[in-house]
Amino acid sequence: MSNHFLLRDALAEFPPYVPGKPPASAPGLKPYKLSSNENHLAPLPGVTDAIADAGRVPANYPDPKSTKLVTAIAAHLDVDEAEVVPGAGASEILSALTNITLEAGTSVVYPWPSFEMYPILASARGAEKRPVPLLEDGRHDFQGLVAAIDDTTRLILLCSPNNPTGPSVSTSELDGFMAEVPAEVIVVLDEAYFEFATAAEVVDGMDAYRKFPNLVLARTFSKAHGLAGLRVGYGVADPRIASALRQVIAPFSVTSAAQVAAEESLSRNDEVLVRAKEVAATRDQLEQDLRDAGLTVSDSQGNYVWVSFGAEDAQAFEAACAEQAVAIRRLSGGVRISIGADEALERVREVAKSFAESRTA
Numbered sequence: 001m002s003n004h005f006l007l008r009d010a011l012a013e014f015p016p017y018v019p020g021k022p023p024a025s026a027p028g029l030k031p032y033k034l035s036s037n038e039n040h041l042a043p044l045p046g047v048t049d050a051i052a053d054a055g056r057v058p059a060n061y062p063d064p065k066s067t068k069l070v071t072a073i074a075a076h077l078d079v080d081e082a083e084v085v086p087g088a089g090a091s092e093i094l095s096a097l098t099n100i101t102l103e104a105g106t107s108v109v110y111p112w113p114s115f116e117m118y119p120i121l122a123s124a125r126g127a128e129k130r131p132v133p134l135l136e137d138g139r140h141d142f143q144g145l146v147a148a149i150d151d152t153t154r155l156i157l158l159c160s161p162n163n164p165t166g167p168s169v170s171t172s173e174l175d176g177f178m179a180e181v182p183a184e185v186i187v188v189l190d191e192a193y194f195e196f197a198t199a200a201e202v203v204d205g206m207d208a209y210r211k212f213p214n215l216v217l218a219r220t221f222s223k224a225h226g227l228a229g230l231r232v233g234y235g236v237a238d239p240r241i242a243s244a245l246r247q248v249i250a251p252f253s254v255t256s257a258a259q260v261a262a263e264e265s266l267s268r269n270d271e272v273l274v275r276a277k278e279v280a281a282t283r284d285q286l287e288q289d290l291r292d293a294g295l296t297v298s299d300s301q302g303n304y305v306w307v308s309f310g311a312e313d314a315q316a317f318e319a320a321c322a323e324q325a326v327a328i329r330r331l332s333g334g335v336r337i338s339i340g341a342d343e344a345l346e347r348v349r350e351v352a353k354s355f356a357e358s359r360t361a
């Protein structure tokens, strides 16, 4: 028997994907998970019925083209069906984008810290990773991003709102940036959280898409639509890029249940947006309360808030929340707290108050 297998050496260098922790149990306290930016609200009424119906015929493969969902998305966005590519979450769209652009000898430019999948996908393709540090306030450093581009660059990833720090890209930032990017290099605007954005200057992905043929949108039903467990998202891209994406996406990756649930949820998009704005209002209030408690909080446009901490404080804050049966996400430079049930956020506020007091004592 062989004592090793012929795996790629590069695997040893892949950054790990660390999923949000489940909440610890604490006596008498209901546990809450605020560590994965999930939607804490119950699905919209028709959505669970659609899932149940699709679940009755598990023996059949799904429609490989997600025909009805693509038609619905295209009509909703007023684009051609050829421009819409469904996938198993935005993750599959991002993966496919790296698959059609990156290989050894090429480079990918992205802000950092940002979505953890970016460096993992770059590693998987053997491309050179060019993370560009965010500005102090958690925004993208567009000058730095431009400076990182050279003739090996095949893909640029932007995240608006940025996970984990929260700020969105503004229209003027994107316009200025796109003017500096060679027209043949693909730029991705990852809009996983765009429905939660409320600031006036936030870029509208569809407006930008219409201006810049090399801009691709990555969107998901996981967040505002609350369908993370079903795995469905989509890309919006120039038909030539879209057909390349279809070449590398596994057939049948979007399940029947995911297709019908997404279609149903999109048909109730007005309600989805109302709920997203409620989440945004809760986010703004939590940010204010945490600032009042003395913490350093960025301006988030997503369904989460970001508190900057040194490594020790981040660990202590995470542990104090865990004692209250609330799981939050500790990352380099701070902690990210997803918007969740009022009771959970109330516990976070209490932790923040006593945390700040213990620091000044």
Ligand SMILES: Cc1ncc(COP(=O)(O)O)c(C=O)c1O
Residues within 6 Å of the ligand: 036, 037, 088, 089, 090, 091, 092, 115, 159, 162, 163, 190, 192, 219, 220, 221, 222, 228, 231, 232, 233
């Ligand atoms: C910025 C960003 N993009 C993409 C995704 C992927 O989402 P999904 O694959 O669930 O659609 C996430 C998930 O957390 C995210 O935070």
